[in-house]
Amino acid sequence: MEKVVEIKDVWVRYGNQVILESVNLELAEPAGLLGIIGPNGGGKTTFLKVLLGLLKPYRGSVKLFGKPPEKSRDLVGYVPQYKRFDFDFPISVWEVVLTGRMSHTGFLKKYSEEDKKAAEEALKTVEMFQYKDRQIGQLSGGQRQRVFIARALATNPKLLLLDEPNSGLDPHMQDELYRLLDRLKKDMAVIMVTHDLSAVSVYVDRIACLNRKLHYHNSREIPVEDLEATYQCPVELIAHGVPHRVLERHNGNS
Amino acid sequence: MFELLQYSFIQNALAAAVLASIACGIIGVYVVVKKIVFISGGIAHASFGGIGLGYYLGINPMFGVVPFSLLSALVMGTVSKKSKIPEDSAIGILWSLGMALGIIFVYLTPGYAPDLMTYLFGNILTVPRFDLYLMLALDAVIVGAVYLFYKEFLALCFDEEFTTVQGVPTQKLYLLLLCIIALTIVVLIKVVGIILVIALLTIPATLSRKFTHNLKQMMLISILFGGVISVTGIGLSYALDVPSGATIILVLSFVYGLVAVGMEMLDGRGVSGAKNSP
Ligand SMILES: Nc1ncnc2c1ncn2[C@@H]1O[C@H](COP(=O)(O)OP(=O)(O)O)[C@@H](O)[C@H]1O
Numbered sequence: 001m002e003k004v005v006e007i008k009d010v011w012v013r014y015g016n017q018v019i020l021e022s023v024n025l026e027l028a029e030p031a032g033l034l035g036i037i038g039p040n041g042g043g044k045t046t047f048l049k050v051l052l053g054l055l056k057p058y059r060g061s062v063k064l065f066g067k068p069p070e071k072s073r074d075l076v077g078y079v080p081q082y083k084r085f086d087f088d089f090p091i092s093v094w095e096v097v098l099t100g101r102m103s104h105t106g107f108l109k110k111y112s113e114e115d116k117k118a119a120e121e122a123l124k125t126v127e128m129f130q131y132k133d134r135q136i137g138q139l140s141g142g143q144r145q146r147v148f149i150a151r152a153l154a155t156n157p158k159l160l161l162l163d164e165p166n167s168g169l170d171p172h173m174q175d176e177l178y179r180l181l182d183r184l185k186k187d188m189a190v191i192m193v194t195h196d197l198s199a200v201s202v203y204v205d206r207i208a209c210l211n212r213k214l215h216y217h218n219s220r221e222i223p224v225e226d227l228e229a230t231y232q233c234p235v236e237l238i239a240h241g242v243p244h245r246v247l248e249r250h251n252g253n254s
Numbered sequence: 255m256f257e258l259l260q261y262s263f264i265q266n267a268l269a270a271a272v273l274a275s276i277a278c279g280i281i282g283v284y285v286v287v288k289k290i291v292f293i294s295g296g297i298a299h300a301s302f303g304g305i306g307l308g309y310y311l312g313i314n315p316m317f318g319v320v321p322f323s324l325l326s327a328l329v330m331g332t333v334s335k336k337s338k339i340p341e342d343s344a345i346g347i348l349w350s351l352g353m354a355l356g357i358i359f360v361y362l363t364p365g366y367a368p369d370l371m372t373y374l375f376g377n378i379l380t381v382p383r384f385d386l387y388l389m390l391a392l393d394a395v396i397v398g399a400v401y402l403f404y405k406e407f408l409a410l411c412f413d414e415e416f417t418t419v420q421g422v423p424t425q426k427l428y429l430l431l432l433c434i435i436a437l438t439i440v441v442l443i444k445v446v447g448i449i450l451v452i453a454l455l456t457i458p459a460t461l462s463r464k465f466t467h468n469l470k471q472m473m474l475i476s477i478l479f480g481g482v483i484s485v486t487g488i489g490l491s492y493a494l495d496v497p498s499g500a501t502i503i504l505v506l507s508f509v510y511g512l513v514a515v516g517m518e519m520l521d522g523r524g525v526s527g528a529k530n531s532p
């Protein structure tokens with residue numbers, strides 16, 4: 001069976017600055033939901049870009065489903081970090097979600113019936129189908145986030161990557177998001193990165209810490225030592241609000 | 255007024271206005287929503303190198319400007335993304351480099367460069383029939399390319415990174431878009447000239463944005479605005495005996511100002527009305 005993700009000794013730098021250092025990660029089916037936490041600037045977005053084939057590591061290898069990222073476009077869904085958005089952009093929810101089908105449709109072809117069905121299903125999954133004709137700027141932040149998730153789902157991915165999907169959402173909307181991911185992880189592997197520790201909720205199956213190096217032990221507990229190494233401060237300062245069973249001191253579960 | 259339409263130069267001017275409105279209406283929308291006004295201005299000004307080259311080689315300057323503007327588009331698109339210096343600096347350098355080349359070529363051309371001013375500032379009342387055919391052919395290429403690449407261009411303009419992740423060769427697609435912008439600039443040169451081209455690429459599209467949130471409708475509305483306004487401008491410039499290109503831009507800016515202020519006032523009233531209601 002092919003591994004969902006197989007990353008071996010990956011190093012990434014911008015200019016002379018090393019951003020990712022000897023990162024290793026293996027995920028096998030069923031992968032469930034992997035939460036990756038780390039401070040701002042820790043390299044979370046960079047890590048996802050490596051997985052997506054947008055950035056080439058200068059050392060190491062990346063394989064998704066046994067293939068390099070460029071060959072697995074139609075298997076990966078991507079929800080980018082919230083960007084400063086052009087709210088006026090003349091595009092509807094429906095048109096946005098259809099762009100998630102491009103890896104299937106192919107160049108220079110019109111969207112097929114199958115594409116439209118997938119887009120419809122994706123919008124229904126996130127309960128946004130009734131808004132399909134809205135211009136993208138005329139939605140609330142939480143609704144827009146769900147549309148971007150639908151765009152990723154329209155690809156029919158086997159691996160879903162989310163970059164800080166919880167930022168900018170109020171606690172209630174965050175909870176809805178996690179419940180949605182909880183449903184989705186039954187059909188696909190999900191990797192969510194976040195700098196917000198409270199997101200490490202009951203829903204994740206595995207946790208990793210990322211700050212230049214990736215600390216990963218294939219479990220849902222984080223050794224306190226890893227957390228302190230990642231954030232470089234005592235755990236009491238950062239683990240505020242984290243369910244206690246997630247943290248684990250001197251237990252050597254790794 | 256109607257007897258004017260019998261003159262072939264007026265007929266040519268109207269045809270040129272329509273052909274120019276189609277090109278700038280469609281492509282201006284991409285320029286505006288992708289926020290690439292500056293690089294488009296760069297391509298337009300650098301194209302002056304092609305005009306100079308045409309004079310220098312003794313050929314129709316329009317034949318110089320087509321390849322030269324395409325080359326500028328490719329060089330600017332590549333250098334601005336790949337070089338280590340900031341994108342707008344790279345564009346600024348290439349912008350003036352192209353113009354400087356044009357000036358040197360014109361200087362080196364023996365004798366006098368006729369019509370040089372019409373390339374810089376346009377003169378829609380003197381568009382030769384041949385240039386009309388060239389504009390028609392370029393319009394066909396532009397409309398055809400947008401028809402073929404509609405879904406790709408929309409995705410590219412909205413979210414370039416996501417489109418790359420979908421396996422679309424966005425870098426090449428962006429260069430293609432810049433090349434189509436270059437061809438649009440060639441279509442517009444005889445109407446308003448290189449110096450003023452950017453107004454036709456931005457004003458009708460920006461205006462249309464106030465009326466719709468749909469890209470195709472934006473294109474139609476901005477073609478309509480461009481057409482009506484440039485025909486009005488031609489009429490005014492003929493009646494007042496002032497330069498046509500600049501007149502068209504003045505009318506465009508005037509209409510834009512009217513619409514913007516008008517909408518602002520309507521909006522203002524809407525907001526205060528809402529505040530007053532319980
Ligand atoms: N395009 C870039 N050029 C240079 N440095 C960058 C670039 N993108 C990110 N970085 C740097 O890489 C580091 C990691 O960034 P990022 O992956 O965005 O972190 P995170 O998503 O965890 O906040 C940061 O120090 C950031 O300044």
Ligand SMILES: [Mg+2]
Nearest residue numbers: 044045046081
């Ligand atoms: Mg980030």
